[in-house]
Every structure is written in structure tokens, then in C-alpha cells.
Amino acid sequence: MRRDVFQAIADPVRRDIIDLLSQQPHTVNEVVEQFDISRPAISNHLKILRECGLVKMATIGRERHCVIIPKELRRVSDWAQCYQRLWEDKLDSFERYLSELKLKHKNP
Amino acid sequence: MRRDVFQAIADPVRRDIIDLLSQQPHTVNEVVEQFDISRPAISNHLKILRECGLVKMATIGRERHCVIIPKELRRVSDWAQCYQRLWEDKLDSFERYLSELKLKHKNP
DNA sequence: TATTTGTGTAATCGAACGATTACATATAAT
DNA sequence: ATTATATGTAATCGTTCGATTACACAAATA
Numbered sequence: 001m002r003r004d005v006f007q008a009i010a011d012p013v014r015r016d017i018i019d020l021l022s023q024q025p026h027t028v029n030e031v032v033e034q035f036d037i038s039r040p041a042i043s044n045h046l047k048i049l050r051e052c053g054l055v056k057m058a059t060i061g062r063e064r065h066c067v068i069i070p071k072e073l074r075r076v077s078d079w080a081q082c083y084q085r086l087w088e089d090k091l092d093s094f095e096r097y098l099s100e101l102k103l104k105h106k107n108p
Numbered sequence: 109m110r111r112d113v114f115q116a117i118a119d120p121v122r123r124d125i126i127d128l129l130s131q132q133p134h135t136v137n138e139v140v141e142q143f144d145i146s147r148p149a150i151s152n153h154l155k156i157l158r159e160c161g162l163v164k165m166a167t168i169g170r171e172r173h174c175v176i177i178p179k180e181l182r183r184v185s186d187w188a189q190c191y192q193r194l195w196e197d198k199l200d201s202f203e204r205y206l207s208e209l210k211l212k213h214k215n216p
Numbered sequence: 217t218a219t220t221t222g223t224g225t226a227a228t229c230g231a232a233c234g235a236t237t238a239c240a241t242a243t244a245a246t
Numbered sequence: 247a248t249t250a251t252a253t254g255t256a257a258t259c260g261t262t263c264g265a266t267t268a269c270a271c272a273a274a275t276a
Contacts, residue, residue: 010118011264015187022191025205028223041265043224058206062222064271065209067202070195073188079123080185083130087178094175099131100167101173119234136253149235151254170243170252 005072006079013037014045019062021055024026059105113180114187116160121145122153129163129176136172 009015013035020026020034032042046066049055053072058065086093117123121143128134128142140150147216157163161180166173194201 004121006120007118010115012114013264015114018191024229029221037205037264038266040225040267046262047224056202058202058209059223060209064223065205068194070191070197071125073191074195077185077188080181080188083126083178083181084114084185086130086176087182089178090192094164094166094177097173097175101166101168121234137251145234146236147253148237148255152234155254167253177260 003048003051005052005054005076008011008048008054009076013041014049017042017045017049018054018068021066024066025058025067028066031066080088111156111159113160113162113184116156116162117184119153121149125150125153125157126162126176126181129174133166133173133175136174139174183204 009018016035017031020031028043028046031038031046032039037041046055046057053069056067056069058067083099117126124143125139128139136151136154137147138153140147143150152164154165157174160166161177164175164177166175
């Protein structure tokens with residue numbers, strides 16, 4: 001069972017849950033109300049988010065309040081950020097590489 | 109068949125391929141050499157990366173050169189970045205929320 | 217105490233995933 | 247023309263995913 005942030009954010013429902021919780025904490029049922037899928041399905045999504053450290057639960061009475069934990073989100077940001085130089089490279093490196101290649105191919 | 113960046117980067121092998129190609133373009137077999145899995149497996153990973161716009165191929169003769177396309181990587185970066193305020197919030201919002209909750213619960 | 221409420225878990229099911237082997241095809245080299 | 251090389255595709259297989267229904271249980275409420 002792979003359980004890391006990248007796998008967690010692969011699912012669009014989970015990204016929507018992250019978005020919801022980023023605004024403010026919600027109880028499990030409050031989360032459920034925002035979606036068209038069953039409570040067990042949401043419960044499982046929350047479990048996955050919890051297992052990879054994106055969400056923590058605070059149990060008060062019979063309610064469980066879900067709070068987002070930003071640390072792992074930052075890992076994603078950092079991962080993508082480190083390719084920043086690629087999109088900041090103004091020249092289209094694909095086209096450049098392609099013409100270089102074709103040149104080499106004709107005059108090897 | 110879901111096919112978007114987030115699903116694409118969920119797989120660790122694909123993230124490694126992205127990393128490899130971010131350094132410089134490689135032919136398919138050059139990519140294969142870097143991994144312990146079969147060529148068809150890599151071929152499929154490259155197909156997925158291509159289908160979600162992370163990679164383009166330049167066919168020269170019988171070789172296919174894989175080049176990374178940064179645009180979609182930027183989408184990931186932007187997605188995560190927009191939660192930046194969460195981790196820049198110095199106070200631990202989880203602990204804060206928790207104590208507020210418990211207070212409310214005792215004095216409702 | 218009996219009932220309602222909030223939530224988690226188990227069983228189940230079809231679809232998607234990730235890998236492999238075997239085969240197909242086009243280009244390059246001999 | 248034949249052979250070797252670079253690559254894609256099809257068939258197959260076990261695993262994981264994401265959803266549902268049915269059940270379990272503890273806390274709040276009546």
C-alpha cells in the first residue's frame with residue numbers, strides 16, 4: 001500500500017477535500033455534505049489523507065474535526081519548484097533540441 | 109482512463125523519469141537503461157507522460173528522443189503554491205484549533 | 217434507558233494500474 | 247538483401263483503487 005503525498009493528491013476528490021480544509025477545519029460529516037459520494041468513500045479518502053500526513057483529526061465527543069497539515073503540501077511545492085528553471089527558460093528547449101538533432105542527423 | 113499531471117506524478121518511476129529528462133533529453137532506450145524494469149513498462153510510462161503533456165517525443169530515424177515540457181509541471185507548482193499561506197502561518201493552526209474546540213466543548 | 221447521531225470497518229465488486237512476455241514494424245548497418 | 251537495432255503494441259495477470267451496502271459502536275439526546 002503506497003501512501004505518500006503524490007499518490008494522495010492524484011485523486012481529484014482528495015484535492016477538493018484539501019481545498020475545502022485549507023479554508024477551515026470541518027467535521028467528517030461536513031466534508032461528506034460537500035460531495036456526491038457516500039460517507040464511507042469520504043471516510044476512506046480522509047484516512048488516506050491522514051496516513052500521508054496531510055490531515056489530522058481532533059476527536060471531540062463523537063465528532064471528528066479534520067484539520068489540514070501544510071507540511072506535506074510544501075513537499076509537493078518544493079518538488080515542483082525545483083524544476084522552475086525549466087519553465088523560466090524562455091527559449092523553447094524542445095524546438096531547439098529538435099533542430100539540433102535534425103542537423104546532426106543530416107550531417108553526422 | 110484518468111490522464112492528468114497529478115495522476116502522472118503519482119508514480120515514483122515517472123517522477124524519476126521526469127527528473128532524468130529535466131537534466132537533458134534522452135532516447136527511450138537511454139531511459140530504459142536507468143531503470144530495472146522492462147522496456148514495455150518504460151514505454152508505457154513515457155506514453156502516460158506524453159498523454160498528459162509532460163513529455164514530447166522527437167523521432168529521428170528509429171530513435172525517439174524524449175524531451176520534458178515544463179508547462180504542466182508548473183501547474184503542479186502553482187497548485188501547491190496556492191496553499192503557501194498555510195505553511196507560512198507560524199502558529200500551529202492545528203493545536204490552536206484543537207484548544208479552541210475543547211474550550212467550546214467544555215463551555216458550550 | 218431507549219433512540220438518534222456521527223463515525224469507522226468489513227465485505228464486495230468492477231475498473232484501472234503496473235508489470236511481463238511475445239510479437240510487430242520500421243530504420244540502419246553489413 | 248539480410249541482419250541487427252530501436253521502439254511500439256497486444257495479451258495477460260495479480261494488485262490496488264474507489265465506490266457501495268451493511269454492520270458496529272460510542273456519544274449525545276430524549
